[in-house]
Amino acid sequence: MDSSASTPVFCTIVPPHVLDRLARTGDPALAAAARRTLEHDARERTRRRLNTVLGPSGPAPAAGAPADHPVRTVYDARHHDTLPGHQVRAEGAAPASDDSVNRAYDALGATFDTYLQAYGRHSIDDAGLPLKASVHYLRDYNNAFWDGEQMVFGDGDGRIFLDFTLPLDVIGHELTHGVTQYSANLEYHGQPGALNESVSDVFGSLIKQHALGQTADQADWLIGAGLLAPGVNGKALRSMKEPGTAYDDPQLGKDPQPASMADYVTTTQDNGGVHLNSGIPNRAFYLTAAALGGHAWEQAGRIWYDTLTGGKLSAQSQFADFAAATAAAAVARYGEGAQSQAVRAAWTEVGVTPAAAAGLPRQQPGQPQEV
Template identity: 70%
Template sequence: MTTQNHGIFCGIVPPHVLDRLAQADDAARAEAAQRTLEHDSAHRTRRRVTALRGVAAPAGTPSDSPRRTIYDAQHRATQPGKKVHSEGEAPSKDATVNRANAGLGATFDLYLKVYGRHSIDDAGLPLDATVHYGQGYNNAFWDGSQMVFGDGDGDIFLDFTIPVDVIGHELTHGVTQHTANLEYYGQSGALNESVSDVFGSLIKQYALGQTTDQADWLIGQGLLGPGIDHGVALRSMKEPGTAYDDDVLGKDPQPATMDDYVRTSRDNGGVHINSGIPNRAFYLVASALGGHAWERAGKVWYATLTGGELASDAQFADFARLTAATARTLYGEGDEVQAVLKAWSQVGVPTS
């Protein structure tokens, strides 16, 4: 048996942001963005080749402890690089290595302690990460088997290991790959991105012990550099479309409801854009239920993703119907079901 892999390169920075930066008047900014786009394009090609071969089914040994290894690419575009930290070793003198290690651990902890999942594949997959990738590389990505982090250019973006939700977001692409394997195009692709935002945010909230009203619901807060005057993060789950409005980055294009759904052929049919709609739905569910979002709201989303009924080409309405059914199965006809139904209604997605 093989787990099919759609061969998608999943980076945290949307292509529309990098495209805009590549056209900047500032030559250094444009060059850094262009270099990142070229790297990303090469990775997409390699991932498509990998997808044609298929991916072996999980065959590891589940454990209640992570197996983390951090590699240093030493500013070259190579993977994995030189091994610089193994599980159980004392902290490194390199803060980037320590942040990557901690982020992998925080992700492992949420999935194990809240959802009973043993690593990304539920079979004890070792968690590998490469840091200091490339020269001023403005992205972080999951390549189908490991994490890769750029240092950023120090101007538009800082070190990509800084926000733990970015690490959680990218690793969750691996969880999706091993479960529903949502196709990375159109609405199923936007769901793929949204699921990563949801669990990236939950990993951050769980690590900080935050309740729904204490969380910032931002993806990539702390990532934007000194060259950005008007921006707080890459995305806002609470208020899609408000994360940035800046001369350099442009205006955050995410819609909050289906009324503003963006039809485009770019970005695999707008996967980083229209993900704002299911993101907002999750935020509304979590806020209505209160407490810790990883509990009731998170369990509904996790069970929907991993339950076996979510088709790889699922549309928003399919996902909405399944979350309502899952809430009913888990909690009966209570507040949870009503919160789910109301949230999808508020963002304009039908549940029946």
């Protein structure tokens, strides 16, 4: 899919239901930071919808050329919301004195390298798109996001969330929203939106595993490990291995992600539960990777990448559609064998089959439900 056909969306790593919980806490400082983040994110979602209809107000990003090295630029927003901000480090420059800048720079490179080395993809758009990131966005901003053109990182409030450049998988997750934007372009609501979120979790985790050289059994399968501040009762934002177990904290509440269709969440919040129900396809990927063993980016990741970029999905694809497409991708690449068997068994275990999915109402395309 070329960039003219893509529909950029505003995708954040921290779900609205987490921030909403914090906004209702009895701690005035925590509540205020969460409310400011929620209010900002709501404005940005509106802006992205307007840009989709009217076109962006600024110039289009400069076209890149496929190359085997990234073109990175990191900016300092200096606690404002004007992007990209003040340029701090360009491709090939020496490390800056700011750790957030250097972590962002390195993570952009790790993401580029994983997609290139594992899948032959040249940057986010497969055409050498330059990678931009802005750090120190606003004050006490409890999120990181892909806005359709670049990465943006908040510093966190220091009490619930730390600096959002700390976890590599968070950065890989958000940049993968760009890969989806330029490939399957899954709509950001309902089951397609949950698949959009899940794909970002999958490749966010694989980017971390690739950088660390981990096998499937060595990986933690957590998204956002190291992001929660000391004293918070939790491991991460999400667990792909065990959805619903990432945190259980008085301020954050309990992780509400379902692990199977038996607990599928029907809601009008969070674009129809995109950050909640993503736990179901997340676990399907984990089960596939665990069954196949070895480096998960090689076989399981290859199947998911072929599915995302193979042109078989529509913007409105449901879980059952994605399950069928992954099984077909496994057969196309490896033939009938251990790979396709592992894929089918994984989706069956999480309760996704064409018959089971048929009973769920299909949301109408083009009608995302915003928080």
